[in-house]
Amino acid sequence: MSRRGYEGVAVAAPVTVPYVRYSIRAAHWWLARALASLLQESGLEKEELDGLAVSSFTLAPDTAIGLTQHLGLSPRWLDHVPFGGASGVVMLRRAARAVQAGDAEVVACLAGDTNHVDSFRLTLANFSQFARDAVYPYGAGGPNASFAFLTAYYMSHYGATREDFGKLCVAQRANALKFPHALFKNPLTLQEYLGARAIAEPLHLFDCVMPCAGADAFLVMSTDRARSLGLKSCRLLATIERHNAFAADPVQMRAGWALDRADLYQQAGAGPQDMDFVETYDDYPVISLMQLEDLGFCGKGEGAAFVRRHSFTWDGSFPLNTSGGQLSVGQAGAAGGSLGMVEALRQLTGQAAARQVQGAKLGLVSGFGMINFDRGLGSGAAILSC
Amino acid sequence: MLERPKRKNPVLRTRLPTLPPAARSRIALGLTAAAALGRFELQQCTSCGTVQYPPREACQKCLSVKLAWRTQPQGGELLSASVLHHSNDLFFRERLPWRLGLVRLDCGPIVVAHLHEEVAPAPSRVNVQVKLDRAGQAVMVALPNEENANMAEDRQLREFTCDPKFRKVLVTDGKTRLGQSLVHAFAAAKAELIWVGYAEPWKKFGGFDELKSLPQVTLLPLDVTDSKNVREVAGEIGGKVDILVNNAEVHRTYGIANRPGVDAARAEMDVNYFGLLRLAQEFGPAMRSRGADGLASAVAWVNVLSIYALANFPQHGTFSASKAAAYSLAQCLRAEMRPAGVRVVNVFPGPIDDEWNQLLPPPKLAPANLANAIVKALQEGVEDVYPGDVAQEWLARWRDNPKALERELST
Numbered sequence: 001m002s003r004r005g006y007e008g009v010a011v012a013a014p015v016t017v018p019y020v021r022y023s024i025r026a027a028h029w030w031l032a033r034a035l036a037s038l039l040q041e042s043g044l045e046k047e048e049l050d051g052l053a054v055s056s057f058t059l060a061p062d063t064a065i066g067l068t069q070h071l072g073l074s075p076r077w078l079d080h081v082p083f084g085g086a087s088g089v090v091m092l093r094r095a096a097r098a099v100q101a102g103d104a105e106v107v108a109c110l111a112g113d114t115n116h117v118d119s120f121r122l123t124l125a126n127f128s129q130f131a132r133d134a135v136y137p138y139g140a141g142g143p144n145a146s147f148a149f150l151t152a153y154y155m156s157h158y159g160a161t162r163e164d165f166g167k168l169c170v171a172q173r174a175n176a177l178k179f180p181h182a183l184f185k186n187p188l189t190l191q192e193y194l195g196a197r198a199i200a201e202p203l204h205l206f207d208c209v210m211p212c213a214g215a216d217a218f219l220v221m222s223t224d225r226a227r228s229l230g231l232k233s234c235r236l237l238a239t240i241e242r243h244n245a246f247a248a249d250p251v252q253m254r255a256g257w258a259l260d261r262a263d264l265y266q267q268a269g270a271g272p273q274d275m276d277f278v279e280t281y282d283d284y285p286v287i288s289l290m291q292l293e294d295l296g297f298c299g300k301g302e303g304a305a306f307v308r309r310h311s312f313t314w315d316g317s318f319p320l321n322t323s324g325g326q327l328s329v330g331q332a333g334a335a336g337g338s339l340g341m342v343e344a345l346r347q348l349t350g351q352a353a354a355r356q357v358q359g360a361k362l363g364l365v366s367g368f369g370m371i372n373f374d375r376g377l378g379s380g381a382a383i384l385s386c
Numbered sequence: 387m388l389e390r391p392k393r394k395n396p397v398l399r400t401r402l403p404t405l406p407p408a409a410r411s412r413i414a415l416g417l418t419a420a421a422a423l424g425r426f427e428l429q430q431c432t433s434c435g436t437v438q439y440p441p442r443e444a445c446q447k448c449l450s451v452k453l454a455w456r457t458q459p460q461g462g463e464l465l466s467a468s469v470l471h472h473s474n475d476l477f478f479r480e481r482l483p484w485r486l487g488l489v490r491l492d493c494g495p496i497v498v499a500h501l502h503e504e505v506a507p508a509p510s511r512v513n514v515q516v517k518l519d520r521a522g523q524a525v526m527v528a529l530p531n532e533e534n535a536n537m538a539e540d541r542q543l544r545e546f547t548c549d550p551k552f553r554k555v556l557v558t559d560g561k562t563r564l565g566q567s568l569v570h571a572f573a574a575a576k577a578e579l580i581w582v583g584y585a586e587p588w589k590k591f592g593g594f595d596e597l598k599s600l601p602q603v604t605l606l607p608l609d610v611t612d613s614k615n616v617r618e619v620a621g622e623i624g625g626k627v628d629i630l631v632n633n634a635e636v637h638r639t640y641g642i643a644n645r646p647g648v649d650a651a652r653a654e655m656d657v658n659y660f661g662l663l664r665l666a667q668e669f670g671p672a673m674r675s676r677g678a679d680g681l682a683s684a685v686a687w688v689n690v691l692s693i694y695a696l697a698n699f700p701q702h703g704t705f706s707a708s709k710a711a712a713y714s715l716a717q718c719l720r721a722e723m724r725p726a727g728v729r730v731v732n733v734f735p736g737p738i739d740d741e742w743n744q745l746l747p748p749p750k751l752a753p754a755n756l757a758n759a760i761v762k763a764l765q766e767g768v769e770d771v772y773p774g775d776v777a778q779e780w781l782a783r784w785r786d787n788p789k790a791l792e793r794e795l796s797t
Contacts, residue, residue: 120474121474121475124474125407125409126409129411129440130440132407132409132410132411133410133411133414133440133441134414134439134440134441134497134498135498136407136409137406137407137408137410137519137521137523137525138486138498138499138500138525139406139470139473139475139477139478139484139486140468140470140473140486142474144470144472145468145470145486145498146498148466148468148486149465149466149467149468149486149487149488149498150466152466152467152468152508153465153466153488153508156466156508197471198469198471198472199470199471199472200468200469200470200471200472200486201468201469201471202468203468247446250465250490250496251465251466251488251496373440373498374488374496374498
């Protein structure tokens, strides 16, 4: 049975609560700011929201349901999506189906986290049972070691170099300089990238995202509703989602995208060559290369050659992570999974200001989340059009 | 090669002990139980045979919940390696850089492991062991496939073991054959200094002169039944002892009916139980403060108990009871030493080949073999030691069915 499309679904109102390195506020504060921004952006009253999806690591002990009382909401459709970097795509596709089915008319998708001075360490210590039992005791403190292993493996198997990863980081920094909310405000040169201190070899400082506080959010509703609100909106053409794919691979060199990309492009009626820009999940540059390969922009192991062939700035030959990505904006916890989503919505609705990709009509957003033990489990992607 | 640590500057602050992250799920403590014995065990599905890691509640292949901890082959392939130069965790932050590896075990699972400095770059063969870390929890350690003489000197590996090399050792009773064997074993293991206690110093004992002739040895009067004496000795050397081996023991035969009065039992308790308590009260605090004191930090406290501590051996009934009491107290000591990263090693020998076990049939444990087993346990970093065939058999019987063992011993 072929999958049903997403006809009649509109995605709108990308908002970002400006990131800060540290915050003394709770996650609730960030999510409340995000919700208020959505209402302001859309002109909706709080009572008109009947659907809510939430992604956050630091909301504990609350989940989405506790947030309804905290924020005085009474939704008839509620979802908590604690999938980290995969949560943006997952919230979107669930919300789209809810709107199509009539279970909700307007769904607010919120992703955000706070970051106290010591909260990142505590999040890592209790990230998952496998992480607590079999990774955290080894000293790496989170995904650094896991990504160091797979970066080293990728480099030795496919001949990628630090310069290749550096090129992506430098291009993303150039993009970030045009995004007012990016926490990194200074240009980055390849020399600075290469000369940075080692964190977990072969990863160095600029290969690792900087944890921060912040929130991103968007609305999902019917196209009719978006029109009546006068909102600039995007259409959702296709999505995929997969968890724990290729579990037998000894080292993660691919994820669910490689399994599901044919489905993605078939549903969209478009191919990788048709995309005007791509937003990958980029907590470390190697995972961007993996996504470009798995999503068919180049063959497996050809990521480095692809990087050498293209420029990745917003005005380059392959616009990638056009707001700077997490590497240059900062990683606001679970909001990292929606950073690319709100940027894609801005690009497709002509709201990307100084970094606007000219003639952007089709964009691909990819998500990747949850380093549970030795690899990321969740992957997803969505294709949006204006 | 490790270099002999320099003399400590007493003016400088002693670094306080920190521990690697200690939290584990209950199921993961199965790995700690195996590591305590020096065994390499992983969960294996009893339905489909799949070996699992990280520890879990159900088989990832067939969903059976019948997972048993089984000894597994330790070979593996290093797939990828990293050197940490940053850690959010204090313990590791103080020990950077730190090597880690991703290993595919021959029995199936992928593991993250601490990586010995002599392991060749990936891909390469490794021997994976499960060790107790300073928090007393199990971790994977990948070692070179081929053993070599200096392997134990790896800076990281030394954080998981209690190697006597360059360390200062106190053996509480030098008068017995076991005590003297221990001194020789520690000398052979390159201990820096060995203090040897002996009670009743007005009586010369056999082997005194030989002990005295060893360059590392300092003999000192020590009577674990004398609180004042224990306090004085601790005041003198307590802040320097890295490994304390309490082998002071009184052992009398018979149970309840065959020996009138409580004098023998009281003497057993006074040495075997209260002796440990006195030592722990006087030496414990100083050792706790030195759990991270450089290359030759305080690392281990060894209790020579008895396999009879697990189940009473009626022919040596009151002795068994005193050892059971000492075992219980040793568990308390272990809990109190754990925050400092000082390991409490409990040794459960079967009958030692000495005069008090004269009437027991062989096999009996030669004192020299027991001493070597204790030093080996420290070098390998295990915390529960059952040396010899009798101890191993009792342990197996006790783990299989403690009630059955009780009945078997009462005939």
